Amino acid sequence: MAMKNVMGIIYTGERDSYLRExxxxxxxxxxxxxxxxxxxxxxxxxxVNSGVKxxxxxxxxxxxxxxxxxxxxxxxxxxxxxxxxYILPPFLTRENVGVYNGSLDALHSNSGxxxxxxxxxxxxxxxxxxxxxxxxxxxxxxxxxxxxVTILYSKSPNLRRPEYGTYFEVNxxxxxxxxxxxxxxxxxxxxxxxxxxxxxxxxxxxxDRGAAHGYHDINRDVFQRMIRDAGIRMAGYEYTDVxxxxxxxxxxxxxxxxxxxARVRHSLFSEEKPVYTxxxxxxxxxxxxxxxxxxxxxxxxxxxxxxxxxSMLFRGVRIGKGARIKNCVIMQDSxxxxxxxLENCILDKQAVIKRGGKLIGPSTxxxxxSKDMTI
Amino acid sequence: MLKKKQCVAMLLAGGQGSRLGILTATMxxxxxxxxxxxxxxxxxxxxxxxxxxxVVGALTxxxxxxxxxxxxxxxxxxxxxxxxxxxxxxxxxxGKHGEWYSGTANAIYQNVxxxxxxxxxxxxxxxxxxxxxxxxNEMLAYHIERGADVTIAVRExxxxxxxxxxxxxxxxxxxxxxxxxxPKNPKNNKASMxxxxxxxxxxxxxxxxxxxxxxSSNDFGKNIIPNMLRDQQKLFAxxxxxxxxDVGTIESLxxxxxxxxxxxxxxxxxDKRWRIYGRNPGVAPHYIAPGGVAHSCxxxxxxxxxxxxxxxxxxxxxTVMEGACVEDSVIMPNAVVERGAQVRRAIVAxxxxxxxxxxxxxxxxxxxxxxxxxxxxxxxxxxxxxQREH
Numbered sequence: 001m002a003m004k005n006v007m008g009i010i011y012t013g014e015r016d017s018y019l020r021e022x023x024x025x026x027x028x029x030x031x032x033x034x035x036x037x038x039x040x041x042x043x044x045x046x047x048v049n050s051g052v053k054x055x056x057x058x059x060x061x062x063x064x065x066x067x068x069x070x071x072x073x074x075x076x077x078x079x080x081x082x083x084x085x086y087i088l089p090p091f092l093t094r095e096n097v098g099v100y101n102g103s104l105d106a107l108h109s110n111s112g113x114x115x116x117x118x119x120x121x122x123x124x125x126x127x128x129x130x131x132x133x134x135x136x137x138x139x140x141x142x143x144x145x146x147x148x149v150t151i152l153y154s155k156s157p158n159l160r161r162p163e164y165g166t167y168f169e170v171n172x173x174x175x176x177x178x179x180x181x182x183x184x185x186x187x188x189x190x191x192x193x194x195x196x197x198x199x200x201x202x203x204x205x206x207x208d209r210g211a212a213h214g215y216h217d218i219n220r221d222v223f224q225r226m227i228r229d230a231g232i233r234m235a236g237y238e239y240t241d242v243x244x245x246x247x248x249x250x251x252x253x254x255x256x257x258x259x260x261x262a263r264v265r266h267s268l269f270s271e272e273k274p275v276y277t278x279x280x281x282x283x284x285x286x287x288x289x290x291x292x293x294x295x296x297x298x299x300x301x302x303x304x305x306x307x308x309x310x311s312m313l314f315r316g317v318r319i320g321k322g323a324r325i326k327n328c329v330i331m332q333d334s335x336x337x338x339x340x341x342l343e344n345c346i347l348d349k350q351a352v353i354k355r356g357g358k359l360i361g362p363s364t365x366x367x368x369x370s371k372d373m374t375i
Numbered sequence: 376m377l378k379k380k381q382c383v384a385m386l387l388a389g390g391q392g393s394r395l396g397i398l399t400a401t402m403x404x405x406x407x408x409x410x411x412x413x414x415x416x417x418x419x420x421x422x423x424x425x426x427x428x429x430v431v432g433a434l435t436x437x438x439x440x441x442x443x444x445x446x447x448x449x450x451x452x453x454x455x456x457x458x459x460x461x462x463x464x465x466x467x468x469x470g471k472h473g474e475w476y477s478g479t480a481n482a483i484y485q486n487v488x489x490x491x492x493x494x495x496x497x498x499x500x501x502x503x504x505x506x507x508x509x510x511x512n513e514m515l516a517y518h519i520e521r522g523a524d525v526t527i528a529v530r531e532x533x534x535x536x537x538x539x540x541x542x543x544x545x546x547x548x549x550x551x552x553x554x555x556x557x558p559k560n561p562k563n564n565k566a567s568m569x570x571x572x573x574x575x576x577x578x579x580x581x582x583x584x585x586x587x588x589x590x591s592s593n594d595f596g597k598n599i600i601p602n603m604l605r606d607q608q609k610l611f612a613x614x615x616x617x618x619x620x621d622v623g624t625i626e627s628l629x630x631x632x633x634x635x636x637x638x639x640x641x642x643x644x645x646d647k648r649w650r651i652y653g654r655n656p657g658v659a660p661h662y663i664a665p666g667g668v669a670h671s672c673x674x675x676x677x678x679x680x681x682x683x684x685x686x687x688x689x690x691x692x693x694t695v696m697e698g699a700c701v702e703d704s705v706i707m708p709n710a711v712v713e714r715g716a717q718v719r720r721a722i723v724a725x726x727x728x729x730x731x732x733x734x735x736x737x738x739x740x741x742x743x744x745x746x747x748x749x750x751x752x753x754x755x756x757x758x759x760x761x762q763r764e765h
Contacts, residue, residue: 035660036676074450075657260662269659279451279655283644284411284675284688293669299660300412300676301645313660 003051003136007083007119007200010043011103012127013060018248021370022348027059028246029127030066032331032349034259034268035299035314037277038069039246042130042268044085045275047123048076050135054083054117058106061099063089075276086113102216107207114204122203124218126194129159130255131243132273135197138237142197145174147235149202149223152195154239158255159191161247166192166224170236179227181220193239194219242267253346253366256312256329260295282315290321306336320355327363331371345369378458380493382515382572384428385486386419387479388503389436394624397746397764398724402441405503407628408707408725410635410644411673411688414445415622417653418508419501420452420461425649426511428499430459432489434482436475439465445654452652464489478593484582495575500595502569506631507619508642508649514613515572524577524608525600527551528570530615540566541596543612551610554600565612568619571595577608618642625762629722629742632688632705636671656691656708666697682712690725699729704736710745713753720759721745730755 012029022031029040040057047055055078059066072078073085088110090100100106103126107114114122123135133152142150153168167188169178180187206222215221226232242264244255258264269275282301287293293308301316306323313319314331320338329346336342337355344361348371353359357375361367369375392404399407405416416433423431431454435442442463449461464486466475476482483490483500490498497518499511509528518526529543537558543565544553555561581599585591591598603610618641622628634641644651658677663669667680674680677692682699692709695701699712704721712718713731721736721743729735729745730753736743741760745751749763757763 259659262662265659265662274657275659276657279657281451281650281652281655283651284673285661287669287672287674288638289671291670293663294667295663295665297660297662298674 003139004053005119006052006121006123006135006139006197007054007056007117008044008047008052008123008125009056009058009107009114010040010125010127011058011106012040012063012066013058013100013103013106019246019252020249021368022249022252022346023062025371026062026065027127029057030062030069031246031252032314033130033246033252033256035297035312036280037275038066039130040066040070040127041275041277042132043125043127044070044076044078046131046133046135046273047125048078048276049273050133052123052135053078053080054086054119056086056088056110056113056117058100058103058110059087059089060106069278071278075278083117088113102218102221104207104210104218104221105216107203107218108211111204111207114200114207117200120200122196122198122200124196124198124203126219128246129193129243130246130268131193131239131241132268132270132275133239133241134273138197141174141237142235145233145235147175147233149196149198149226149232150235150237151176151197151223152193152239153190153236154193154243155189156191156243158242158244158251159193160186160189161245162186164247165245166194166219168192168227168236170238174235174237176227176234176236179224181224190236190238193243196223197237249346249366249368250364253329253344257310257327259312260297260310265297280315285313288321291319306338306340314349327366329366348373351375377492377494380430380459380495382428382497382499382511383490383493383495384419384423384431384499384501384511385483385490386416386423386431386433386501386503387482387569388416388433388442389439389476389482390502390504391437392504392623395622395628396625397744397762398625398628398722399438400764401438401747403435403437403439403503404623406438406442406445407622408690409506409622409628410632411675411690412656413651413653415506416442416445416503417452417651418506419503420446420449420454421649421651421653422507422509422511423499423501424452424454424652426509428511429454429456430493430495431461432464432486433461433503434464434476434486436466436482439463447654451654459493462489478591478598479595480582480585480591480599481593483578484586484593487579487582490575498573498575498578500569500571500573504623505568505619505621506642507568507615508617508646508651509570509615511570511572514570517613518572518574518611521611522609523572523611524574525603526572526611526613527600528568528615529565529612530568530619531564532566534561534564537561537564537566542566545612549612549614551604551612554596554604556596565614567596568615570615577603625722625742625744629705629720633686633703635673635688636686658691661689667695696731702738719743721757724749727751733757 078085167186285302288305299315305321306319316333322339341358352374388405448455454461661678664681668683682695690708698715719736724747726748733755737759744762
């Protein structure tokens with residue numbers, strides 16, 4: 001069966017309190033990563049590269065930057081006459097209070113969109129994990145196993161967290177036999193990636209019943225209950241490539257640093273699975289006479305005249321002469337003036353560090369400089 | 376009849392650019408990569424969109440495949456519009472016989488019907504051979520203000536080079552009194568930039584007259600402009616003082632790229648109010664490895680640098696491996712410089728592979744050129760000024 005018979009729905013209302021200043025003004029899905037992307041780019045590109053033509057993005061709070069980023073969906077070729085990109089923010093009606101109380105609530109509010117879409121299957125995804133998948137094998141496995149729901153999982157240590165996450169036991173036939181939610185110490189190594197594949201009519205039925213019971217969260221209140229329900233066949237599909245959960249400042253920082261590793265970089269970015277994003281038409285990065293840059297990724301539009309080591313420079317960053325930058329993530333259009341020293345820092349967009357400034361954070365707890373700050 | 380447009384641009388993009396040697400073997404000159412992420416045609420197209428001119432007819436003829444694919448729907452330049460946009464106009468069959476564009480004027484003449492659809496007052500003629508940023512609107516205002524029949528953009532060139540250009544001899548009011556193509560003893564140093572604004576009625580009349588003349592070479596510089604001068608029409612020169620570079624030869628293409636490494640840049644491509652748009656390769660930021668060196672250079676997204684890059688321009692997706700060295704060179708998209716190879720004063724075209732330990736070009740002398748997709752064997756030596764097509 002062709003992937004065009006599958007629609008994608010991305011829920012972007014995750015818990016984000018551990019990301020401190022980084023998610024004050026934006027959803028995790030809109031978090032800038034890897035020099036020129038946003039978290040959601042990987043998922044949308046993965047869906048599109050797999051052949052999905054209809055992608056709905058459920059927006060929750062702080063969705064301005066996400067809407068601005070996705071636009072008409074043109075960068076992902078999701079701007080056609082049929083299907084394409086659908087942005088689904090909360091809205092106010094007699095039944096809706098203008099904010100989604102959870103993913104189930106959001107799906108219930110958008111049941112009209114679900115019903116009108118002509119696809120028979122839905123890939124329901126959460127947008128806090130960065131990975132670049134092709135979902136067509138997952139679909140084939142799902143059809144072959146005759147499961148009701150197939151859930152993507154990974155054994156990657158990057159997804160394991162104490163007291164957080166969903167972990168499964170999967171038997172030799174790929175059927176999920178037990179589930180743990182937010183265990184203090186996860187007993188199973190299979191971490192749920194919060195990507196669910198199922199028939200659209202089943203999803204609509206579950207949403208309808210869930211809403212009638214006053215549930216809010218499709219993951220916790222519906223799927224996890226169903227795993228225990230003997231009448232339902234829940235299968236797991238293992239994702240074996242690299243994946244990263246963006247749920248804290250530390251995990252965000254580690255991900256950006258890991259992309260400097262060729263194995264991770266080439267796995268996330270390859271010719272077969274390009275990652276699309278909003279284009280800025282910056283000119284190429286320029287290295288001046290005094291530039292000394294090693295083990296660093298540099299996006300277009302940067303001008304570098306200082307020393308940079310083991311760092312990630314987003315588009316349009318300026319690094320002055322004599323500056324020493326190490327283990328830093330420096331977002332779009334930030335300016336590092338001459339003779340500045342930075343170590344273990346995350347600079348949000350358009351931050352300015354004045355001449356001679358010095359900021360050294362511990363590697364286990366990077367310093368975060370908020371957007372538009374001048375220091 | 377479509378919605379009326381005040382001014383329609385016609386972009387002459389069919390030129391072969393034979394002086395660019397093997398670089399234009401498989402693509403027309405306007406499709407040549409420049410400046411790390413652009414192609415020459417991005418400049419006139421971006422100038423149009425930034426000037427608010429939103430109908431552009433792109434006339435293609437020589438090796439149009441690459442160019443047509445590149446222009447596509449015009450979306451990178453915001454020229455994918457419901458009313459207007461960019462139109463690719465190749466020569467076509469009329470009645471029982473087809474004909475090629477026999478000259479620049481003939482290319483426009485064969486597309487009179489295209490222009491008439493928009494019922495324009497003025498037509499802007501552009502060429503796809505130059506690197507410059509120009510507000511065509513200022514030139515149009517100048518043209519309208521003087522009630523000109525044609526306005527020709529001119530740029531002062533060094534006197535010693537004036538004999539290489541089409542020179543406009545003007546009076547104190549910038550009225551063109553004489554036009555000399557490559558004069559031996561130039562009387563003026565105002566060179567035509569190949570940018571014309573015509574009042575459409577006038578242009579149409581002269582194109583029709585020219586088409587009826589069997590001895591004409593159907594060329595703007597050789598026929599249309601001299602005929603208008605003969606009839607004492609109102610021809611004005613419009614002075615342009617910004618950066619303007621004809622990239623007609625290997626040397627000038629190389630120089631135009633090297634110009635971008637000067638600080639301040641002679642042409643500001645960071646200017647947010649006048650961005651140069653282009654088709655984006657959509658690859659990750661570039662990576663400089665622990666042993667990599669990058670000095671005085673431009674490097675684009677998708678590159679991986681394990682070796683040494685000095686005073687060079689690297690396009691998207693270029694790999695420079697360990698121990699390799701790239702100096703004073705232009706490396707076009709997806710080319711690979713393998714271990715220990717040395718590239719100096721060279722242009723390496725798209726997709727070429729420089730084998731391990733190979734030596735391309737020399738620290739002085741003419742520019743060496745490695746053609747598109749050429750796989751240069753390990754240890755090969757390419758002398759200064761040499762061109763390798765295989």
